[in-house]
Structure formats: C-alpha cells, structure tokens
Amino acid sequence: MEFQTLSSPHSERVNSVSEVMSQVLLALLPAIIAMTYYFGWGLLIKLVLASLTALAAEAAMLWVRSRPICPALLDLSAILTAWLFALATPPLLPWWMTVLGMLFAIILVKQLYGGLGYNPFNPAMAAYVLLLISYPVEMTSWLSPRMLNEHLLGFGETLGAIFQGTLPAGLTWDSIAGATPLNEMRLQLGMNHTVSEIRQGPLWGSYGAKGWEWIGNWILLGGLWMLYKRTITWHIPASMLGSLLLVSLFFFSLDPETHPFGLFHLFSGGAMLGAFFIATDPVTASTTKRGQLIYGAAIGLIVYIIRTWGGYPDAVAFAVLLLNLAAPTIDYYTQPRVVGQGDGQHG
Amino acid sequence: MTLPYSHTPNGRVLWTFEGGVHLPDMKSLSNGTAIAQAEIPSRLVLPLQQHIGQPAEPLVKAGDRVLKGEKIARGAGIVSASLHAPTSGLIREIAHHRIPHASGLTAPCILLEPDGEGRWGELPPPMPEFAGLDPGKVIERIRWAGIVGMGGATFPSAVKLAPGPERAIHTLIINGAECEPYITCDDRLMRERADKIVKGIRILRHVLDVTGECLIGIEDNKPEAIVAMRQALDEEKLEATEVVVIPTLYPSGGEKQLIRILTGREVPSRGIPAHIGIVCHNVATAAAVADAVLEGRPLISRVVTLTGGGIAQPGNREVLLGTLASDLIAWQGGYLPGVDRLILGGPMMGQALGSDQVPITKGGNCLLVPGPGELPDPGPAIACIRCGRCADACPMQLLPQQMYWYARARDMDKVQEYNLFDCIECGCCSHVCPSRIPLVQYYRFAKTSIWGLEAERRKSERARQRHESRQQRLERQEQERKAKLRKKNEALQDKPAAEPAADPKKAAIEAALQRAKEKKAKLAQEGVAPQNTAQLTEAQQRQIREADQRRAEAAPHNETSE
Numbered sequence A: 001m002e003f004q005t006l007s008s009p010h011s012e013r014v015n016s017v018s019e020v021m022s023q024v025l026l027a028l029l030p031a032i033i034a035m036t037y038y039f040g041w042g043l044l045i046k047l048v049l050a051s052l053t054a055l056a057a058e059a060a061m062l063w064v065r066s067r068p069i070c071p072a073l074l075d076l077s078a079i080l081t082a083w084l085f086a087l088a089t090p091p092l093l094p095w096w097m098t099v100l101g102m103l104f105a106i107i108l109v110k111q112l113y114g115g116l117g118y119n120p121f122n123p124a125m126a127a128y129v130l131l132l133i134s135y136p137v138e139m140t141s142w143l144s145p146r147m148l149n150e151h152l153l154g155f156g157e158t159l160g161a162i163f164q165g166t167l168p169a170g171l172t173w174d175s176i177a178g179a180t181p182l183n184e185m186r187l188q189l190g191m192n193h194t195v196s197e198i199r200q201g202p203l204w205g206s207y208g209a210k211g212w213e214w215i216g217n218w219i220l221l222g223g224l225w226m227l228y229k230r231t232i233t234w235h236i237p238a239s240m241l242g243s244l245l246l247v248s249l250f251f252f253s254l255d256p257e258t259h260p261f262g263l264f265h266l267f268s269g270g271a272m273l274g275a276f277f278i279a280t281d282p283v284t285a286s287t288t289k290r291g292q293l294i295y296g297a298a299i300g301l302i303v304y305i306i307r308t309w310g311g312y313p314d315a316v317a318f319a320v321l322l323l324n325l326a327a328p329t330i331d332y333y334t335q336p337r338v339v340g341q342g343d344g345q346h347g
Numbered sequence B: 001m002t003l004p005y006s007h008t009p010n011g012r013v014l015w016t017f018e019g020g021v022h023l024p025d026m027k028s029l030s031n032g033t034a035i036a037q038a039e040i041p042s043r044l045v046l047p048l049q050q051h052i053g054q055p056a057e058p059l060v061k062a063g064d065r066v067l068k069g070e071k072i073a074r075g076a077g078i079v080s081a082s083l084h085a086p087t088s089g090l091i092r093e094i095a096h097h098r099i100p101h102a103s104g105l106t107a108p109c110i111l112l113e114p115d116g117e118g119r120w121g122e123l124p125p126p127m128p129e130f131a132g133l134d135p136g137k138v139i140e141r142i143r144w145a146g147i148v149g150m151g152g153a154t155f156p157s158a159v160k161l162a163p164g165p166e167r168a169i170h171t172l173i174i175n176g177a178e179c180e181p182y183i184t185c186d187d188r189l190m191r192e193r194a195d196k197i198v199k200g201i202r203i204l205r206h207v208l209d210v211t212g213e214c215l216i217g218i219e220d221n222k223p224e225a226i227v228a229m230r231q232a233l234d235e236e237k238l239e240a241t242e243v244v245v246i247p248t249l250y251p252s253g254g255e256k257q258l259i260r261i262l263t264g265r266e267v268p269s270r271g272i273p274a275h276i277g278i279v280c281h282n283v284a285t286a287a288a289v290a291d292a293v294l295e296g297r298p299l300i301s302r303v304v305t306l307t308g309g310g311i312a313q314p315g316n317r318e319v320l321l322g323t324l325a326s327d328l329i330a331w332q333g334g335y336l337p338g339v340d341r342l343i344l345g346g347p348m349m350g351q352a353l354g355s356d357q358v359p360i361t362k363g364g365n366c367l368l369v370p371g372p373g374e375l376p377d378p379g380p381a382i383a384c385i386r387c388g389r390c391a392d393a394c395p396m397q398l399l400p401q402q403m404y405w406y407a408r409a410r411d412m413d414k415v416q417e418y419n420l421f422d423c424i425e426c427g428c429c430s431h432v433c434p435s436r437i438p439l440v441q442y443y444r445f446a447k448t449s450i451w452g453l454e455a456e457r458r459k460s461e462r463a464r465q466r467h468e469s470r471q472q473r474l475e476r477q478e479q480e481r482k483a484k485l486r487k488k489n490e491a492l493q494d495k496p497a498a499e500p501a502a503d504p505k506k507a508a509i510e511a512a513l514q515r516a517k518e519k520k521a522k523l524a525q526e527g528v529a530p531q532n533t534a535q536l537t538e539a540q541q542r543q544i545r546e547a548d549q550r551r552a553e554a555a556p557h558n559e560t561s562e
C-alpha cells in the first residue's frame, strides 16, 4: 500500500490563530457590555462600523496583493483591531473618523507591511494616534457616564449623532459631554488644586472615576480569564501595570497632594485595556520572556511620564508604539540561554 | 514561578526541564495485551545499515544457506554494527531495496528467504561469569551481537560502552520513559521481561565501571512497569540502582531531558553525556545486552508496537528484524478502511512512510496507522504571529520562530547563530504553533543544506590540498634536479662546493615540516577537537566524525528513548 508522507509531528494541533483571536474577542465582551451600559449605544455602533470597514479593507488589500482572502479574514485579527480601536475612542466619534482610522490601520499599518505577522506597529494604536494628532478635539470628547448624565442618548439618537453630527433638540454637546478622569485630574492639578480637593468633585468613585473604575474591573476580569486560558502570559500585563503602579506610588509618597494615588493610574485611561489587550499583541510585542518584562515595564514608565509631564492626558498608544519600535532590539539582547550552553549546571 | 525541582515520595530530587508539552498518551490502545510471539514471514529484507556509522559488509552471497543467529554481515570499522540471520533460510540476493525512509530511498539489503524451520546455528558460549571478566571482553561480545540503541537512536552500543579511560562514568541512566504517545513496546517489555532488563543493567554497570548510582527513569503513566521493575530489582539485589518515577511530560524521554530530570545536569551543547560522566541506555538495549552476554544470542528481533485507530488489532509483537511492515500489519488483522498514513515511530517524531513494503530495522519501535480523523493534517500554514508559544514549548530553550525566519530566508549563518544544531527535532514547537507552521520541517531542511554545503567545502578543500601538495612535490623535484645539475656543473668546474650539498636536504625537511603543518591545519579546519581519538588514524577519525554527524542527523528518533 502507498501512503501520504507529511512531516512530523503528526499530532493533532492544539490551537490556531483564529482560536487565539476569538478568545481575545470573547475576553473583551465584559468590558464592551460595561462600557455600553455606562456610555450608551455609541460603542456598539462603532464596533459594527469598524469591523465592517476593517474586513472590507483587508479583503480589498488581499485581493490587490493576490493573496487568498478567506483564511486571512477568518483569522479574526482585523476584527480584533476594529474592536480595540472602537473601545479606545469616544462613544460618539463621527463615523468617518472610524472609517478613516480603520482604513489607515488595515491598509497602511498592516497590509502594506505584509499583513498579519509582519506589521511592526499595532494597527489599532497607530490609527488612534493618527486621529488623536489630527483631530484632538473629537478624539477627546467623551460623554459623562450614566450616573452623571441625565440625557443618555437612545439608539436612534446615537445613530444621528455619529452619522449626522446632530443631537436631539434641546441638547448641546456640553450638556452631555464629560471629561475623562485623566483630563479632569490634569486640568484641576493645573489650576493648583490638591488631589484631595479634586476628589471631592462628583466625578470620582472609590479609586478611579465613576463608571470608569467599573469598566476597568471588567477589563481586568477579561484579562485574568485570558491568563487562565493561557491566551496570554502574565509577563507584559504584570510588568506594565507593576511599573506604572510603582512609579506612581513613588511620586505619590513624595507628595500625595500633587500626585494621584497609584490605583487611579491603573484604572484610568487606557492602562488596563493596554496592559491586557494591546501591549500583549504578539505580533508587535517582544517575544522573549525577559524581553517582555522590559517591554511592559518600559510602557508603564512612559505612560506615567507622558501623563504627568507630557502634552497629552493619556499615553498608552504612544508608549506602545514607541516600544513596538524597540521590540526587535529588546528581543535580540534578551535571548534565553540555550540548554547546555554557558553555566547551566545544577546538582 | 515553579521551583526547578521537586521531590519524589522517597526524597529524591527531581529536576524539571523548561518547555515540553502535555499530550494525550494513547497508550491504552496497545498496552493491554502481552507481547505476541514472533512469526516467520515469507521473506526478510535486511538493510546493511540499520545503525549510525558505516554500513556492514556482507559475509554471504546469493544462494548461501544460513542458520538462525549466523553472522551475515560484519560491522565495518569502529562505528558500525554486525548483522545476523533472524531465522534459517536461503540468501536470495544482495540488492537495493526500499528502506524505511520518508522519501522512499532504497539501500543495499540482504534478502533472506526463510525456510520456516528457525534452526539455530552455533552460538558463542554464555558468559554468566561476566563480572570476573575484563570489560573489554564483554564489550567485544556486545559488538559481536550487533546491538544498537533500540529506542530509535541506533548508535552502536559497544561504542557507547567504551567512553575512554579518562572519562569516569559516575551515573548510568536507563531510559524507560517512553514519552512519545502511542508507543508501548518498552512498557510491555518492562512488565514482561523486567528480570532480563535488570540483568542487562548489571552487565552495563560492570562494563562501564559505574562509580555512582544507576537510575531507571519511567514516566508515571506506566504504573505496572514501575512495579515490575522494582520487583525485579529487589529479586536481583542490584545495588545502588533505583527506579525513579518521573512526571509524564513530552519529551522527558529525550536523552538530554531525562538526564536533566534525574540529575539536574545539562549535557553541554553539541556534546555527549559521557562528557559529564553519564551514560544513558534504553531498556530494550539493556535486555538485548543480557541476551548477548548471558545467552550468547545476537540481536535478531525486537518488540514493535503496532497501534493506531487504523489497525484492526493493535498490540505489541516480537518481530524478526527484516520483517516487512505489510506482513506485520496483516498479522494484526490488517488495515481498517479509510487509512491513508503509516508512521514509523510515534506521532511527534515518527516518519511518515510512503509504502508498507519496508522492513523493520533495529531502531524501529512502532508502526502507527492513524484511523480516519485521527492525527489530522494541521492544514495550511499562515504567517507567524510571533506569539512565542513555540519558544515556551521548546525543551532546549531555543527561539524556534527566529530559526524559522532565517531558515526560510535561507540565511544559514544566522540560523546557526540561533543554535539550530541544538534542536532535537522533538516537534513541540510545531505542535503548539497556532499558525500551524511546520517548523521542524524547516529545521531539517536547514540542517541538511548546511551539511551539504560543508561536505562540498570539505571536498573542494581536499582537492585544493591535493593540488597544492602535487605542486610542492613538483617544485621539490625541480629544485633537486637543479641542485644536482649545479653540483654536477660545479664538479665539472672542479671547484670546492661550499653549500650546495645542504640544499636538497633542507628542502626535503622543509617540505616535510610543511606537510605536517598542513595536515594539522586541515584537521583544525575540519573541526576535529583533540579528543581521545587523537591516537587513531586519520581515516578512523574521519569515520567517527561522520558518524557523529549522522547521529545528529538521526536526531528525530534519537530523543524519545535513547
């Protein structure tokens, strides 16, 4: 009898890229639900819009590059980029900015570099930074969470706001808008208020801002689930959050009235999402274990520096892109010791 | 973080190795029944090379009648192994025949037509008093028997048993881990022939003059084998020898991994265990040694696992070397419908065979026939997403994705910089890769091309040297001729000669010095470390070197149990 000859191993494989990606998407669901609860329909509408744009852009580019289309769409990486982008941007972001962001992310940042696996920069973060620099106002206009917002928009109203830029009669942007906790803190500190004074305001919850701290919790839950499922390893989230916490605790202990407490940093802005879902993007992160510790710690440090002394209220996107750039070098200098080489003798 | 070691119930330290994968072990498919008796097929195909090293030289010719156990091919050189007739019969011919190899290679084989009687020829006398004999005598017997590493490494055991006088062996490790899924031949052997294995271990201890202890490593998924081996140890009263139960984790049976688990030591990169005072033998090898020394019987059969959902009656069987896979499968009830693959070895490191018309050789431990849907094709590969899972799984702590990257780009220098030659081809990286990249295939490709390049470079180097020494010889002759001429002239001119006479001598000395220097340089260039082989001839040294290389090449089998 004659047989097929495939090369070893012949074992049944335990995972695939689409499985990994769908685990990440699944882990985002609690955060998505929480965010929708606190900020309304905007996120869901953006999720759909961003996903469709990303898939279309990916398909078109694969067609242009004459690559097989279906496997690449099914790997779900484009959807993940879309979701991360949608989660990171304000709920009522004008539709064309979402489309623009996705086209930039998929076409320029991902496909022109060779597609999944070859892009040096995280596409969602690159798109976020591009839009933040070009349209700083729109990219920082957040809503107030539901407990502080008497006019939470309905579904139709949200559609109108996103696609036509119109608000229901009687409402102004100012009446529904709310600063992000980081922005608020920055603003108030700039006006020489002390942290304890600032925290008297209506915005604040037990360790972060109302609404935001709970979203942070749900992101954390999703992240822990990914750790449990071994979708990601602990190195990057732990080192990033750990360094952010340590640095902020250091300055907090120097002067607690001008430096917010450490937990505030972890539960504000993009820190939690960044630590578990963005900095862990395998394609653009460091791959060695020691490298990942350095990579995560450096992101945490840069986030703190930009937040405290830089020109932007949040900095996760910048920090991630910077470290994306450094990842190959970090990898090169942190190769593990091969078994049997150097001083590996025990016993 | 976990500690790098743990303790067994009786207080022994067990070390861990990095990486490795948990696999469904699938052992119960074939380990429930006793080893079936050997049957005599209608023909046997015996490749002259069933081991690493030089092929054996045939001692018979077509038309010869041979008896069971008669030597039919002689080990050629130091690293080689003899071959004996597995049963009595007629030598049909010595010809090229398909051998167990993925690309369907053929190689010279002795074709034997059994007469069905299985009549033994004359055997050397048993050596029950081996303990009083010089180890060299016992090794001679083991060499005679043609024993090789039977876990799949097939390195001639006699060579491994003579590590050289300056290398004291403090620990003997017996590999009963059998970490590859599906394979159960060592498991059954330990359950049924533990006493023979233990007797073999006693012989190995004596021959190697082991100063310390002997550790028998068995994975904890073989409780019956563990009990049987412990009992046999008690009965034999073998001192300083212990069964150590190790956790089931692939590839714990890889030689380097097992040594790490049991001793905490690491075999130096590209070195052998003897460099750190350890020798490792497989349980089946120990049993074969007992047969050879205590009964004077050569290696003519082995236990083979026949398993997988595509075989009617999976099980283990004693198989005469040279039996065709097709005969074996037929004895197990044949193939089930829908079978499209035949794997020699286990699912992780086994070779997919193109045909079942190939013989079982000394290293052939398992034939695996997956049923429909079993061990499915991983499907097309997509791009590497740099997830690092391969690196986490790699028991050698390599960076598989980097090696893949450079192997694909055919950057052979870079891929070696990333320690390609430390890769044991265990397949853990491919197994966990979410992009389904056949990583190991790339490493094999890279290794083969590097060997190819090296062989070419050596060849041209040799040609260059030949050319140069010819050039020198001609020059020398020319000088001598000139000197003679001059002398003649001078003599003719009847003048006292001041120095001319010194010239030819000096030239000759210089040439000799030059030759010696060149030879040294050449050896250095070929990477010959001044090992304990220094006193051997150049030809012998080359032989050992080439064998070493092929040993590395044979790594796919190497790891699981040798």
Ligand code: SF4
Pocket: B383, B384, B385, B386, B387, B388, B389, B390, B391, B400, B401, B404, B429, B432, B433, B434, B435, B436, B437, B439
């Ligand atoms: S496991 Fe596969 S996809 Fe992940 S880094 Fe290794 S080669 Fe790349």
Ligand code: SF4
Pocket: B390, B393, B394, B395, B396, B397, B398, B400, B422, B423, B424, B425, B426, B427, B428, B429, B430, B439, B440
């Ligand atoms: S096959 Fe080689 S690279 Fe892959 S896991 Fe095994 S030793 Fe590491």
